[in-house]
Amino acid sequence: MNQNKIPQATAKRLPLYYRFLNNLHIQGKSRVSSKELSEAIKVDSATIRRDFSYFGALGKKGYGYNVEYLLGFFRKTLDQDENTPVALIGVGNLGTAFLNYNFTKNNNTKIEMAFDADKRKVGKTIGDVQIYHIEDLEDNLENISVAILTVPVSEAQNITDRLINAGISGVLNFTPARITVPEHVRVHHIDLAVELQSLAYFMKHYPLEHEEEQ
């Protein structure tokens, strides 16, 4: 834990590497080079080699990387074996989409329970996930450390405070609110309106440039 301090930019790419290696493995490929990886995931090959090298020498010169070995390595590194249970708060448009999808494909993250304020939704299940009333949040949140926040923006800070009080230490925030949290809590904001606007801005103002941006 917190071993050799991988750069943040690298850490963000790890799940991408993992998923792509998994695809290769399923396809039966046993070998891959940084160049092939680069073409597939649109990350410069030197960046890939640099990223991997933070973890030591994972490849073989003149050969490339062994898919199975690399996959196993990242499985451990990304703790793919231990499950990260997740709660979803706000079963509206976006929340419902996430419940139906539930990140099942090849992940260690799974939405275990959902909460909403709307009594008509409480008691139902969507995609196998039980929906509880938000009043019962504190009673039901045992052992869950990550929350996906898809409530109306006006509720965001208030619900966040309750989540943290109930022991959550990571929030994936889809509301436009820039929520305030204590030091030990990690928040990632995914602001879809901003993404769309910024895409439009780049198209207008950076014509013909081509830098893959997430």
Add this chain to the structure above:
Amino acid sequence: MNQNKIPQATAKRLPLYYRFLNNLHIQGKSRVSSKELSEAIKVDSATIRRDFSYFGALGKKGYGYNVEYLLGFFRKTLDQDENTPVALIGVGNLGTAFLNYNFTKNNNTKIEMAFDADKRKVGKTIGDVQIYHIEDLEDNLENISVAILTVPVSEAQNITDRLINAGISGVLNFTPARITVPEHVRVHHIDLAVELQSLAYFMKHYPLEHEEEQ
């Protein structure tokens, strides 16, 4: 256009600034400092001042920024007056959520039409947006330059090729596929599974750090 080349990191924050200034304006505030802005949107105040300074001297020493003036400035800079029409491809879980929401709040971006391969969906409207059959893509896409891609991953590259052929030059890609596009097309990937995984990774490996990440 392409004026003085604003750094990409800055450009990505502009819509955030705009939205927050708009909120302040609605609340009737006429004045704001970089420190206040910083606390509200969790971006270092020096970064905010630096960002603004790329556009010239927008503030007044000892006073701060005039909300109305700044808002007007960003409205022009972000082309908030001319509309950017958007098409959405794939009216499934995620696509339906976006159509219902439609980024209406205070934006210049609006989903104008949607496409799907499922005949049962074609002809309907969701949130005022008409759904066409994907076969009719090329016939209907006039004057639209941005697409939101929410089709199954297996369709992503194929549909992208058709979109580009039909004149699209910006894609907001929600599929896990890292699509290949020509130089002049801009793609932003929003990979929700990766976001969730990377949040989990940071929580495990970077305990007690606190750097707001989008």
Add this chain to the structure above:
DNA sequence: TAAATGTCGTGAAATTATTCACTTAATCCA
């Protein structure tokens, strides 16, 4: 009016991330 205060704008420094380009070692093939 003068002093105290607040806050911008920005050089310079620091940090972080990417990319170049080369050495080295392994593989491939004739």
Add this chain to the structure above:
DNA sequence: TGGATTAAGTGAATAATTTCACGACATTTA
């Protein structure tokens, strides 16, 4: 087997971004 080829790993260069810290100046207060 040996020479040609491939591709990892990495020091160093470069690029991008953030942050520090302070001078200058407007505002506010006494």
